[in-house]
Amino acid sequence: MAVTALQAPRRRVAPRIRTARAFSFHARISLPLALYTVFTIIPFYWVVLFAFREPSSNSWLPFPITFDNFVFVWQEVGYEFFFWNSVLVGVLTTVATLALALPSGYAMARYRFKGKRAFTLALLCTQFIPGAMMLIPLFQIFNSLGLINNLLSLAIADTVFSLPLAIMFMTSFISKIPFELEEAAMIDGCSRFHAFRLAVLPVLGPAIIAVGSFSFIGAWNNFLFALMFIQTQQRFTLPVGLSYTMGEFGVNFGVLAAGGIVAALPVIIIFAFIQKYLVQGLGAGAVKG
Amino acid sequence: MTRMIADDLGVAAPVAAAAVDQPPRPPRRRRTWRRSAAPWLLLSPVIILSAAFIVAPVLSVFWNAMFERKLTEPWNDAFIGLEHFRFMFFEDPKFWPSLGFTAQWVLVEVVLQLVFGLIIALVVNEAFRGRGFWRALVFSPWAISGVLTTAIWILVYNPGTGIFRLLAELGIGDGRQAVLVDPDSVFWAVVMAELWRGVPFFAIMLLAELQSAPKELYEAAAVDGAGRIKRFMHVTLPHLKTAIILTTLLRGVWEFNNVDLLLTMTNGGPAGMTTTLPLYVAQLATQAHDFGYGSALTVFAFLILLIVSIVYLKLTAFSREED
Numbered sequence: 001m002a003v004t005a006l007q008a009p010r011r012r013v014a015p016r017i018r019t020a021r022a023f024s025f026h027a028r029i030s031l032p033l034a035l036y037t038v039f040t041i042i043p044f045y046w047v048v049l050f051a052f053r054e055p056s057s058n059s060w061l062p063f064p065i066t067f068d069n070f071v072f073v074w075q076e077v078g079y080e081f082f083f084w085n086s087v088l089v090g091v092l093t094t095v096a097t098l099a100l101a102l103p104s105g106y107a108m109a110r111y112r113f114k115g116k117r118a119f120t121l122a123l124l125c126t127q128f129i130p131g132a133m134m135l136i137p138l139f140q141i142f143n144s145l146g147l148i149n150n151l152l153s154l155a156i157a158d159t160v161f162s163l164p165l166a167i168m169f170m171t172s173f174i175s176k177i178p179f180e181l182e183e184a185a186m187i188d189g190c191s192r193f194h195a196f197r198l199a200v201l202p203v204l205g206p207a208i209i210a211v212g213s214f215s216f217i218g219a220w221n222n223f224l225f226a227l228m229f230i231q232t233q234q235r236f237t238l239p240v241g242l243s244y245t246m247g248e249f250g251v252n253f254g255v256l257a258a259g260g261i262v263a264a265l266p267v268i269i270i271f272a273f274i275q276k277y278l279v280q281g282l283g284a285g286a287v288k289g
Numbered sequence: 290m291t292r293m294i295a296d297d298l299g300v301a302a303p304v305a306a307a308a309v310d311q312p313p314r315p316p317r318r319r320r321t322w323r324r325s326a327a328p329w330l331l332l333s334p335v336i337i338l339s340a341a342f343i344v345a346p347v348l349s350v351f352w353n354a355m356f357e358r359k360l361t362e363p364w365n366d367a368f369i370g371l372e373h374f375r376f377m378f379f380e381d382p383k384f385w386p387s388l389g390f391t392a393q394w395v396l397v398e399v400v401l402q403l404v405f406g407l408i409i410a411l412v413v414n415e416a417f418r419g420r421g422f423w424r425a426l427v428f429s430p431w432a433i434s435g436v437l438t439t440a441i442w443i444l445v446y447n448p449g450t451g452i453f454r455l456l457a458e459l460g461i462g463d464g465r466q467a468v469l470v471d472p473d474s475v476f477w478a479v480v481m482a483e484l485w486r487g488v489p490f491f492a493i494m495l496l497a498e499l500q501s502a503p504k505e506l507y508e509a510a511a512v513d514g515a516g517r518i519k520r521f522m523h524v525t526l527p528h529l530k531t532a533i534i535l536t537t538l539l540r541g542v543w544e545f546n547n548v549d550l551l552l553t554m555t556n557g558g559p560a561g562m563t564t565t566l567p568l569y570v571a572q573l574a575t576q577a578h579d580f581g582y583g584s585a586l587t588v589f590a591f592l593i594l595l596i597v598s599i600v601y602l603k604l605t606a607f608s609r610e611e612d
Contacts (some may be wrong), residue, residue, distance in 0.1 A: 003541055008499040022539055024572070025417075028412070028415070029412050029415055029417060032408055032412050033304060033409075033412050033413070033423060033427070036405070036408075036409055036412075036427055036488075037423070037426060037427060039485065040426060040427050040429065040430060040485070041426075042445065042452065043430075043441040043442060043445050043485060044441075046441070046445045046447075046451065047440075047441050047442040047444060049444075049450075050444050050450075058450065060455065091430070092609075100334055100335050101336070103331040103332075103334075103466070104331060104332050104334075104335050106331060107328035107329075107331035107332050108328075108332075109328070109329060111328035113325060113328045113329070119332065122339075123599070126339070126343055127539060127542060128542050128591075128594055128595060128598060129343070129347060129546075129591065130545070130546040130567045130570070130581075130587065130588075130590055130591065130594070131546055131548060131567070131586065132546065132548050132567035132568070132571040132572065132574065133347070133350055133590065133591060134343075134346055134347075135570070135571060135574040135575070135583075136350065136353065136574050136580045136583055136587070137345070137346030137347070137349040137350055137353070138342065138581075139574070140349065141341075141345070141346065143341070146505070156342065157342065159338075160339065160342040161343075161345060162333055163338070163339070167335065174489065203498040205438075220434070221432075221433075221434030221435070221436075221437070221551075222434075223434060223435060223436045223548075223549035223552075224548055224549060224571060226310050227575055228574065229576055239434055239435075239436040239437070239549065240436075242436050242437060242440055243436050243553045245440075246439070246440060246443065246553060253443075253444055253447060253450075256440050256443065256444065257440075257444055259440070260437055260440040260441055260444075263434075263437050263440075264433055264437055264441075267432040267434075268385055268429055268432055268433075270432070271425075271428070271429060271431065271432035272425045272429065275424060275425050275428050276421065276424075278497075279424075279493060279496055279497045279500065280497075281498075
């Protein structure tokens with residue numbers, strides 16, 4: 001499939017050279033890409049197969065198609081709750097992360113101040129802390145705040161842990177925007193904040209999408225904190241719901257697959273949409289030197 | 290981004306430093322205290338939050354590590370000093386095997402992810418029709434969580450209708466492998482699943498770096514008659530070096546700390562074979578509610594991670610000066 005979809009760039013060259021080029025193109029690009037695509041797709045195939053196939057069927061194709069598994073996970077297993085819980089935590093985390101990462105990124109990109117290097121290092125160091133390490137103390141903190149079994153505890157924890165990368169990303173993006181833009185606005189009489197809003201914010205679209213999606217996906221996927229802090233099934237998020245499905249309905253692969261699709265679809269859609277911003281944004285830090 | 294991190298770690302950033310810090314040049318005169326307070330004011334919410342939910346918890350782990358502290362036995366709460374560490378090193382039968390598996394897991398994952406990720410990044414960096422689509426496709430597992438990866442691969446490994454059954458129908462093998470409970474195959478079974486979602490991370494990071502590769506250098510190398518392989522060795526690899534050092538470091542840390550996949554896929558089994566240190570901690574926290582010993586293990590895991598990371602950075606920065 002992959003091989004036929006790809007074609008060497010058309011050029012007017014002598015036939016023999018063209019054949020050689022086409023061969024080298026397939027060896028370098030089509031073949032590895034095809035192999036890797038197969039590796040990527042295989043698991044997705046099994047999920048779709050199990051989710052849409054009749055439970056009694058043993059076919060390698062999901063025909064006749066049934067939606068019973070989806071109805072079952074949504075209505076009987078509790079995905080109705082898991083899904084909206086995850087949405088709530090994801091949205092809260094995203095909004096909070098952006099609200100905090102924007103001013104921080106601006107400060108890091110536009111000001112020179114004592115302790116900036118230390119701050120960056122501290123941000124980076126947070127990446128070294130095992131998530132499992134935070135389970136115990138965070139449980140104690142949220143317990144004393146009365147936030148155990150409350151989705152707010154997840155939103156807070158997810159925000160705190162998505163911030164370091166979000167700030168680094170914002171910083172590298174903002175420092176790529178020429179300061180002259182704001183300067184011009186300020187000469188025209190804008191305050192610094194106005195200059196930021198009028199000159200910087202509009203160009204920050206891709207960065208905001210990338211950072212926002214990053215933190216949303218992180219919160220959507222967080223399992224450990226949810227496993228530790230949430231105790232009643234009605235407040236489970238999708239990853240915990242999914243792991244619960246594996247234990248409870250371990251034999252029913254149709255239910256597991258349908259649940260997996262419910263959990264994966266939103267992030268896959270978001271990801272397909274942002275991946276080009278992501279590559280641009282990550283590269284942005286490199287070109288500014 | 291990697292370049293920026295590199296600056297602050299003091300590794301391998303030959304060209305970056307110059308134009309990074311542009312001092313603000315406000316057109317109107319301002320009082321200096323306002324200017325110097327502004328960045329801290331902007332950063333203060335983050336600093337306060339981090340102090341409350343990162344710094345304080347980390348410190349409390351070191352504190353808890355010296356106590357007997359089980360939620361299930363609140364009457365036994367007592368200061369016991371370094372007793373947990375003595376037990377850990379000399380008596381705990383699970384500790385050393387889990388440390389060994391952690392090292393094996395991190396090393397294999399990071400090396401394989403780097404190799405495959407680099408290949409994929411190089412491939413999708415080339416110009417061909419439909420590139421955007423293929424990028425989105427091969428990168429897509431990156432967005433998938435550990436638990437979801439588990440769910441997906443459980444379906445693939447399912448002895449009844451999974452991939453081994455399909456292979457058996459095609460005449461390969463007997464289709465009976467239960468790879469996740471078989472001690473011979475469980476390691477590669479979990480490694481494959483994690484590779485599936487880990488390779489895209491490297492591919493994305495390295496692709497981002499490849500896109501900033503200086504075109505002139507490639508042209509110059511081509512003019513000098515350097516072939517594809519020479520250009521890769523002498524232009525691409527040196528350009529990617531910083532990114533490779535930092536992504537392998539970050540990924541190594543993340544794979545070390547990776548708990549959700551292993552917890553849901555094997556729960557550390559069979560017979561503790563796939564238990565990493567952080568997974569052991571998570572089991573103590575969520576199942577045994579042993580906060581004291583869990584904290585002690587955490588302290589050890591944290592120190593190991595810190596030491597290995599520093600050594601790794603020193604070694605890679607050192608080898609850079611050589612060439």
